[in-house]
Amino acid sequence: MTFLSALLAADTAKAAAPGAPSSGPLGxxxxxxxxxxxxxPHLIIQLINFAILAFVLYRFAIKPALGQMEERNRLIEKGLxxxxxxxxxxxxxxxxxxxxxxxxxxxxxxxxADARTVAKAAIEASRxxxxxxxTEVIAKATAAIEADRVKMMNEVRGEVSRxxxxxxxxxxxxxxxxxxxxxxxxxAVKQLAR
Amino acid sequence: MSAASVRAEAKRLLAMSLxxxxxxxxxxxxxxxxxxxxxxxxxxxxxxxxxxxxxxxxLARGEARIEHAGPLATAEADAIAAHFxxxxxxxxxxxxxxxxxxxxxxxxRVGDDVTDLTASLRLANxxxxxx
Numbered sequence: 014m015t016f017l018s019a020l021l022a023a024d025t026a027k028a029a030a031p032g033a034p035s036s037g038p039l040g041x042x043x044x045x046x047x048x049x050x051x052x053x054p055h056l057i058i059q060l061i062n063f064a065i066l067a068f069v070l071y072r073f074a075i076k077p078a079l080g081q082m083e084e085r086n087r088l089i090e091k092g093l094x095x096x097x098x099x100x101x102x103x104x105x106x107x108x109x110x111x112x113x114x115x116x117x118x119x120x121x122x123x124x125x126a127d128a129r130t131v132a133k134a135a136i137e138a139s140r141x142x143x144x145x146x147x148t149e150v151i152a153k154a155t156a157a158i159e160a161d162r163v164k165m166m167n168e169v170r171g172e173v174s175r176x177x178x179x180x181x182x183x184x185x186x187x188x189x190x191x192x193x194x195x196x197x198x199x200x201a202v203k204q205l206a207r
Numbered sequence: 208m209s210a211a212s213v214r215a216e217a218k219r220l221l222a223m224s225l226x227x228x229x230x231x232x233x234x235x236x237x238x239x240x241x242x243x244x245x246x247x248x249x250x251x252x253x254x255x256x257x258x259x260x261x262x263x264x265x266l267a268r269g270e271a272r273i274e275h276a277g278p279l280a281t282a283e284a285d286a287i288a289a290h291f292x293x294x295x296x297x298x299x300x301x302x303x304x305x306x307x308x309x310x311x312x313x314x315x316r317v318g319d320d321v322t323d324l325t326a327s328l329r330l331a332n333x334x335x336x337x338x
Contacts, residue, residue, distance in 0.1 A: 174337035175338070178333060178334040189277070193311075198276075198312060202286050202287060
């Protein structure tokens with residue numbers, strides 16, 4: 014006989030003798046609960062049944078559910094950590110990208126500045142070259158004009174000289190007679206003798 | 208005969224043709240007569256050509272060729288020749304020729320030397336200095 018069946022038997026016997034006095038404080042308590050409608054044996058049995066049910070529920074339902082919840086929590090935490098790491102990596106990538114963009118912008122600015130400098134230098138060189146060529150052309154033209162002027166002056170001078178000499182020769186030829194030529198020859202002989 | 212030996216032979220013949228430093232017609236005739244007898248004709252031609260050039264040069268060295276405008280008295284020609292004889296240290300005889308294109312004065316050539324005292328030269332120098 015189990016303990017529960019013994020309690021039920023005692024309860025049944027007490028119910029069969031309602032005029033019998035209660036035995037001890039436990040009996041008083043049970044009687045008090047009985048006066049309030051609480052059947053102690055049934056309560057105990059239900060407590061035991063509840064305990065068994067609670068154990069079974071804990072063992073086969075709550076405990077796996079808690080395990081799954083813990084696994085789920087772990088996965089969620091892992092996901093959150095991964096998300097945080099991803100966010101951090103994203104921030105770092107963004108930072109690196111910004112740095113690269115800044116470097117590229119600086120490089121582009123530098124290249125642009127260099128290109129402007131080179132273009133300016135090329136323009137200046139072309140301008141200087143054109144200026145030099147212009148100066149050279151002007152100098153050559155001036156020299157050619159001067160050479161032409163000198164040549165013309167020489168030609169004019171030569172022509173005038175030739176005309177003067179030819180005229181003088183003709184005048185001498187026409188005006189010199191033998192007596193004058195003879196005197197000139199005599200003077201030349203004296204000049205030779207000196 | 209080589210050209211050098213021809214020149215040497217012609218020089219030797221010229222020396223034989225001089226009498227008191229002056230070309231003598233008699234000596235030249237004697238040299239030519241001797242040459243025609245002793246040399247073959249094919250050897251004679253270049254030698255005679257060189258000899259002739261030497262004789263001409265020597266004669267020119269002994270002549271004062273005077274080109275003059277207008278009359279030139281014989282005494283003046285002799286005075287010119289005497290001047291060059293004294294200057295060159297050898298006898299120079301005058302050979303005068305009138306050329307009125309010289310306008311006035313005279314030009315004397317002795318050998319390769321020329322002395323010009325003409326009005327035409329002075330006018331040419333004047334034209335050159337003016338141009």
